Structures are given as structure tokens and as C-alpha cells.
Amino acid sequence: xxxxxxxxxxxxxxVQAEDILFSYATNSGHNVVAVDxxxxxxxxxxxxxxxxxxxxxxxxxxxxxxxxxxPDKGKLSVFELEADKDENFWKIRSHCGMVxxxxxxxxxxxxxxxxxxxxxxxxxxxxxxxxxRVEKALGYVxxxxxxxxxxxxxxxxxxxxxxxxxxxxxxxxxxxxxESTSMLDPKARDEFLHLVRRMRQDKKITVIHITHDMHEAxxxxxxxxxxxxxxxxMGTPSEVFSQVETIRSLGLELPKWADLLCEVxxxxxxxxxxxDFTSEENAxxxxxxxxxxxxxxxxxxxxxxxxxxxxQVVLRVSNLSHRYEKNEKNALSNVSFDVRKGEIVTVIGHxxxxxxxxxxxxxxxxxxxxxxxEVWNEEEKxxxxxxxxxxIKQIRRHVGLLFQxxxxxxxxxxxxxxxxxxxxxxxxxxxxxxxxxxxxxxLVGLTEDILKRSPFExxxxxxRRVAFAGILAMDPDVxxxxxxxxxxxxxxxxxxxxxxxxxxxxxxxxxxxxxxMDEAARIADRVLVLKKGEQAFFGKPKDxxxxxxxxxxxxLDRPCLMHTLHExxxxxxxxxxxxxxxxxxxxxxxxxxxxxxxx
Numbered sequence: 001x002x003x004x005x006x007x008x009x010x011x012x013x014x015v016q017a018e019d020i021l022f023s024y025a026t027n028s029g030h031n032v033v034a035v036d037x038x039x040x041x042x043x044x045x046x047x048x049x050x051x052x053x054x055x056x057x058x059x060x061x062x063x064x065x066x067x068x069x070x071p072d073k074g075k076l077s078v079f080e081l082e083a084d085k086d087e088n089f090w091k092i093r094s095h096c097g098m099v100x101x102x103x104x105x106x107x108x109x110x111x112x113x114x115x116x117x118x119x120x121x122x123x124x125x126x127x128x129x130x131x132x133r134v135e136k137a138l139g140y141v142x143x144x145x146x147x148x149x150x151x152x153x154x155x156x157x158x159x160x161x162x163x164x165x166x167x168x169x170x171x172x173x174x175x176x177x178x179e180s181t182s183m184l185d186p187k188a189r190d191e192f193l194h195l196v197r198r199m200r201q202d203k204k205i206t207v208i209h210i211t212h213d214m215h216e217a218x219x220x221x222x223x224x225x226x227x228x229x230x231x232x233x234m235g236t237p238s239e240v241f242s243q244v245e246t247i248r249s250l251g252l253e254l255p256k257w258a259d260l261l262c263e264v265x266x267x268x269x270x271x272x273x274x275x276d277f278t279s280e281e282n283a284x285x286x287x288x289x290x291x292x293x294x295x296x297x298x299x300x301x302x303x304x305x306x307x308x309x310x311x312q313v314v315l316r317v318s319n320l321s322h323r324y325e326k327n328e329k330n331a332l333s334n335v336s337f338d339v340r341k342g343e344i345v346t347v348i349g350h351x352x353x354x355x356x357x358x359x360x361x362x363x364x365x366x367x368x369x370x371x372x373x374e375v376w377n378e379e380e381k382x383x384x385x386x387x388x389x390x391x392i393k394q395i396r397r398h399v400g401l402l403f404q405x406x407x408x409x410x411x412x413x414x415x416x417x418x419x420x421x422x423x424x425x426x427x428x429x430x431x432x433x434x435x436x437x438x439x440x441x442x443l444v445g446l447t448e449d450i451l452k453r454s455p456f457e458x459x460x461x462x463x464r465r466v467a468f469a470g471i472l473a474m475d476p477d478v479x480x481x482x483x484x485x486x487x488x489x490x491x492x493x494x495x496x497x498x499x500x501x502x503x504x505x506x507x508x509x510x511x512x513x514x515x516x517m518d519e520a521a522r523i524a525d526r527v528l529v530l531k532k533g534e535q536a537f538f539g540k541p542k543d544x545x546x547x548x549x550x551x552x553x554x555x556l557d558r559p560c561l562m563h564t565l566h567e568x569x570x571x572x573x574x575x576x577x578x579x580x581x582x583x584x585x586x587x588x589x590x591x592x593x594x595x596x597x598x599x
Contacts, residue, residue: 011079014174014206015042015065020074022060034060036229037074044079045204049211049220053251053489054460057229058210062176065208066096078174094123097172101179101487102405103159112154112162113138113147119170137169140195142188156183156404156483157351157515164192175199177209181216182487185350185515186557193219212489214241214255215560225250242274251491256518256582257283257564263586268294280564287589288571296590304584309525310341312376314509315362315399315478316383319371322357331357334371335535337528339478344500344510346520349530350555355513358530359480362511363399364392375399375478397426400476404483407463415466416451422474440472444499461492468499479503482513497523518559521545522580529554542578561585
């Protein structure tokens with residue numbers, strides 16, 4: 001039978017790619033190979049994870065599978081239909097759903113329910129069924145009560161849920177997720193991944209998941225790793241992640257439990273095997289075996305340094321409340337906290353909890369309905385208030401704000417002009433602007449040879465660093481960073497957090513919004529938790545996640561590392577399970593038995 005006349009449910013091979021190649025021309029006329037002779041197959045109902053650094057070709061490969069791009073060479077079939085034949089285009093596309101990394105790129109409706117209905121409407125789904133699909137999809141992602149709201153009123157995480165709902169309403173046979181959980185809070189991410197598993201079980205859909213989260217990659221049956229368009233690794237998760245040095249050389253990281261296993265093995269001079277990486281459970285067993293039977297190297301023992309923070313409060317928020325519309329409930333209610341000189345305060349909370357609303361108050365973009373925001377002015381030895389219009393310019397000199405996807409803040413002809421824009425608006429002379437520009441570059445890993453280039457021809461990671469430099473060039477005392485590492489690969493995330501820690505060492509104060517519990521807890525001196533616009537917790541990370549804390553009711557998950565340490569503690573009672581740094585945790589596991597080496 002001709003494949004084009006068969007029902008989609010009869011196909012056994014969801015994707016078959018043989019030696020496919022795709023290239024594109026840059027503005028300067030250079031030809032860039034995005035996917036370089038890749039071959040892969042995914043059975044119907046399968047689950048494939050695609051990993052790789054930013055710019056490795058992951059999204060391009062996904063777009064070809066969804067027929068948004070067509071290979072220059074090679075053969076590509078989707079549901080056993082040849083992708084390069086026009087007559088197969090509609091049949092393939094109508095059974096493929098793709099959720100992009102940035103939800104704003106795929107939201108088209110004027111209301112939430114209208115946006116979700118857009119896809120099924122284009123598939124000619126009849127009205128009674130259409131309404132049912134919309135309601136069901138919104139219920140899945142927890143946005144049913146927002147059905148009549150405008151998408152622009154949603155938080156970043158809620159927009160991501162909306163984009164996901166729009167695809168789910170189409171009931172695709174092939175679901176492509178392009179970093180689609182990157183903007184979700186931990187609970188929402190877990191709920192979404194549970195939904196994906198349920199859809200696979202109930203409807204036998206095929207999932208192709210592009211991700212930078214190694215724990216998500218372990219949910220897949222197969223994993224491929226791309227580097228500069230070439231397929232470097234392919235296999236089961238344990239086959240791929242057991243190649244530790246290769247994974248790290250490709251700019252990726254291991255799941256926290258695998259990372260801890262490697263650190264413990266290193267401290268005890270033990271080698272690991274592939275079977276140790278099949279699951280967290282096996283890794284825990286291996287760690288216990290190592291600690292109980294092997295002698296640790298006493299020369300590798302290190303004390304954890306204690307960091308001191310100044311008592312000087314540079315930012316003070318008191319009883320802050322805000323409401324966008326008169327008849328709506330408060331977006332923020334009675335929030336109070338402070339930030340000290342040289343301190344990192346992370347702000348965490350579920351999507352729509354008020355995080356972006358809060359940080360928009362910290363340099364006067366929004367004004368309080370009630371309460372106050374005050375910023376310390378070292379020169380005048382007094383606090384400035386965002387309530388006073390005449391002090392706003394001074395406040396913005398002291399408080400720099402970097403939004404989500406900061407590369408969207410770039411707009412000048414050259415990198416140099418873009419970085420100097422802020423200092424010029426602050427009234428600095430040309431010579432000072434140039435000096436501040438050049439001084440900001442090494443803080444974010446850039447060199448002066450980039451200054452004359454257009455910011456729009458840079459890679460995504462470079463754009464983000466340029467935007468970061470533009471804020472640093474204004475030499476603020478306080479930096480407000482809204483998900484600065486969102487969407488970056490592990491190596492890029494590590495770089496960004498490294499810059500943040502360097503700035504703290506230089507005495508800068510930082511307010512960091514993050515959904516990454518492991519990094520938020522590891523890097524923070526104190527943590528502020530918001531829940532439905534209210535302050536649920538403010539204090540040290542260790543207190544937030546210690547036994548007896550009610551973090552679960554705050555819609556938070558334990559950091560992944562803590563979960564592994566909790567399992568280890570069942571066999572090794574001396575282990576401190578409230579630790580957030582892998583190296584520190586390994587020291588606790590190996591040397592924490594009353595100072596003895598081993599057991």
C-alpha cells in the first residue's frame with residue numbers, strides 16, 4: 001500500500017534520517033553547516049533526548065523533522081513519508097507538534113483560550129470537540145482559570161505553559177520539545193514531564209526532547225549528543241553518561257548523582273563502570289560500596305571556607321504591595337527583605353508568584369502600591385526611595401537590571417555603542433564611557449576585539465555577555481538578574497554563574513531570580529521565596545531545605561543533589577544531606593565519619 005494513503009497510526013517508524021545535511025548563509029556571505037551528515041531513527045512511541053551546546057545544531061535538526069527546514073542532502077522520512085515530497089507536507093505537519101524554547105515566538109491569540117484553539121482550528125476540528133480540547137489542554141497545564149486573560153498578562157513561566165497547551169490541544173503523534181521546560185518552575189516542570197509520560201503511555205506518541213537538563217535526558221530511552229552539527233555520541237543514557245570525560249569535553253555536565261559518584265570515586269582513587277550510571281539507585285549503591293571498602297586519600301581532604309558578608313544594607317524592601325488593576329488581587333502583598341553589600345539573594349517561586357513584579361520595583365520601573373523600596377547611596381550616606389521621582393535617576397545608577405533573555409536589550413550598531421549606551425544616559429563623559437566599557441569586558445569573558453562588531457551577528461551566548469557588560473558598565477552597586485542563565489547550555493550556565501560569583505567577591509550585591517533549585521541554593525547567601533505574591537520564606541538556603549521546613553507547600557522541590565544525599569544517609573547516617581555543592585558533598589560523604597577516612 002502507498003504510505004501516503006495509510007492511516008498515521010499504522011506507521012512503525014516515526015523518524016528515519018540518513019546522512020542529512022543542512023547549511024545556511026550568514027549576513028556576511030559565509031556558509032555555515034548546522035547539521036553535518038547526521039543519521040538517526042526513532043520508533044513510533046519512542047523517546048529520544050538530544051543534547052549539545054548552544055549552536056550545535058539541535059534546534060535545526062528538530063526543525064527538519066517538523067518540516068520547518070528541508071535537508072540540503074540525505075534522506076529524511078517522518079512516519080514513513082518522505083519529507084521532501086510536497087504531497088506529504090500537510091500529513092506530516094498535522095501530526096507533529098513543536099514547543100519552542102521562547103514561548104513568545106508561538107503565541108498568536110488575543111486571549112489564552114483563543115491561542116490554544118488556534119492549532120486545532122487549523123486542523124478543522126469541529127466546534128464541540130474544539131472546546132473540549134481547549135479546556136482539557138488548559139487543565140493539563142494549570143491555566144484554566146486564565147482562559148479569558150490576555151497572554152501578555154501572563155508570567156514567563158505561564159506563557160511557556162500556554163505554548164505547551166496549544167500543542168497538546170492538537171493531539172500530535174510526534175511531540176518535539178525544544179527546551180520547553182526551561183522557563184517552568186520545578187513543580188510545573190515535573191507535572192509537565194509526568195504529562196508527557198502519560199501521553200506516551202495512553203496515546204503512544206513519539207517524543208523528541210531537546211534539553212540541557214541531564215536529569216530530563218535520563219527519562220529518554222535513547223540519547224544523542226551533537227557537536228558543531230556532528231553526532232558525537234549515541235546510545236542509552238547510561239552508555240552516554242558513563243563517558244564522563246567526553247561529556248565534559250563537549251561542554252555538558254552529568255546529573256548531580258553521577259557527578260557526586262565521580263567526585264567520591266576520585267577522592268578514593270577508584271574507577272567507575274558503565275553499570276554505575278544506569279540509575280541514581282545504582283550510583284548510591286556504588287558510592288556506599290566505595291566508602292565502606294576503600295581508603296580515601298587524606299591529601300584530598302579540604303575544609304569548606306566560610307564566607308563573610310558585610311552588615312551594610314544596600315537595598316531595603318519594606319511591606320511592599322502592588323496591584324496592576326483596581327479590581328484584581330494583589331500581584332505582591334506585604335513583601336519585606338534586605339540585601340547586604342557583597343551578598344547574593346536568590347528569589348525563587350512558582351510561575352506567576354510575583355518574581356518579575358518584585359524585581360521591577362527594585363530600580364523604579366514599577367512603584368509600590370503600599371510599602372517602600374530604598375537604595376543606599378554611599379556618597380551621600382543616605383537611602384534613596386523609589387517613591388521620589390527626583391531620586392529615580394540616582395537609584396538606576398546604583399541598581400542595574402538585566403531581564404530574561406537580555407540579548408533582546410541589544411539595539412545599537414556596534415557592541416561598543418551598545419555597552420556605552422547606559423553610561424552615556426547616566427551623564428558620563430566620553431572618556432569615562434570608554435573606560436567603563438573596556439573595564440566591563442573581562443568581567444563577562446569578552447575581549448576588546450569584539451567592540452566594533454555588530455551585536456546581531458554574535459552567537460546567543462556572546463549576545464548575553466554583551467548585554468551583561470552593558471549593565472556592568474554603569475558600575476551599579478546592586479545587580480538584579482532575572483534568569484540570566486535560562487536557555488544556555490551547561491558550559492554557558494557555568495560561565496554566567498562564575499561571573500556572578502566574581503562580582504560578589506568584588507563587593508557587588510546581587511538579586512538573582514532562578515528556577516534552578518541546585519544553583520539557587522548553591523550560590524545564595526540568603527533565599528527569598530514567593531508564593532502567590534506573598535513572602536513564604538526569607539533566610540539561609542540550609543534553613544529552607546532542612547528537616548521540618550515546609551518547602552513543599554511553597555511548590556518547591558529539593559535540589560537534586562539533596563535527594564541523592566538523602567538516599568545516601570540511609571546507609572551512611574553521618575552524611576549531611578543539606579548540602580548544595582557537589583565537591584562539598586563528596587567531602588562530607590568520604591571524610592564526614594567523625595573525621596575518619598573511610599568507614
